[in-house]
Amino acid sequence: MELFEAINKRFSNRKYLDKQVSDEDLEKILKAGMQAPVGRGKYEDMHITVIQDKDLLNEISGLTEKSVFYNAPTLVIISSKDDGHGLDKENSACVAENMLLAATALGLGSIYLNLVIGLIKEHKEVLDKLNLPEGFVPIVGVGLGYADGSHIREHEIKIDYM
Ligand SMILES: Cc1cc2nc3c(=O)[nH]c(=O)nc-3n(C[C@H](O)[C@H](O)[C@H](O)COP(=O)(O)O)c2cc1C
Numbered sequence: 197m198e199l200f201e202a203i204n205k206r207f208s209n210r211k212y213l214d215k216q217v218s219d220e221d222l223e224k225i226l227k228a229g230m231q232a233p234v235g236r237g238k239y240e241d242m243h244i245t246v247i248q249d250k251d252l253l254n255e256i257s258g259l260t261e262k263s264v265f266y267n268a269p270t271l272v273i274i275s276s277k278d279d280g281h282g283l284d285k286e287n288s289a290c291v292a293e294n295m296l297l298a299a300t301a302l303g304l305g306s307i308y309l310n311l312v313i314g315l316i317k318e319h320k321e322v323l324d325k326l327n328l329p330e331g332f333v334p335i336v337g338v339g340l341g342y343a344d345g346s347h348i349r350e351h352e353i354k355i356d357y358m
Contacts, residue, residue: 197301206296207349209305210266212341216248217270221302225340228298229274232290235283242287243332245273252325256312259319264312268305268339271312275332288335295338305343312337 197205217225226244234242247253248270257265265271274291276284292308299306313334316322326334 197303199297199301202297202301204350206300206306207347208307209268209339209341209343209347210263210307211344212266212268212305212339213344215269215342217304217340217342221299221304222246222270222340224302225295225298225304226272229272229291229295232287232294234287234290235281236279238279238287241277241279241284242291243275243277243328244291245275245326245328245334247271247273252322255325256316256322259315259322262311264315265309265337265339266307268307268341270340271309272338272340273313273316273326273334274336274338275326275328275334277329277331278333284333284335292336292338295340299340305339305341307339309337309339 226246229244230239253271256271257267272295274288276288278284296306296308313336316334
């Protein structure tokens, strides 16, 4: 899929089929995430966790009655180590957006997830299971899977030309 088509087709998918993402597609999506811009080029301060284990996914979704990752069969957690420049959120968002666009280009559904991060951080027993390297903190979640349906949307942001 051409880049502008993927940009226009990407949407936050909140209904997934019970079908796992292929390893081949997952690898392409993860690699797309790795090609994102990262402040000061500190890729070593970024970490990606891929959760596909059903028990762990069920444990996370069972932490709240709210749907925090919509039963996406793959939940990616992007973590970062803040080196004092406060770029961890921006860096993680750049990595996440590349993944969302790559997933769209591959015909997959995807979603940027913030709520799941707070939930994981509130539950040390789950956070510990991520086994993150010392100093890394989860920042952004990305849900991936096959969309059950499609969604047309167009957004506008006000622009001032000067
Ligand atoms: C920083 C950020 C945090 C978000 N967190 C969540 C979330 O926790 N749960 C959710 O369902 N959607 C979340 N979204 C998705 C937005 O609600 C969505 O991108 C927005 O409504 C536009 O819709 P679209 O993605 O379908 O174009 C988040 C998006 C961003 C950029």
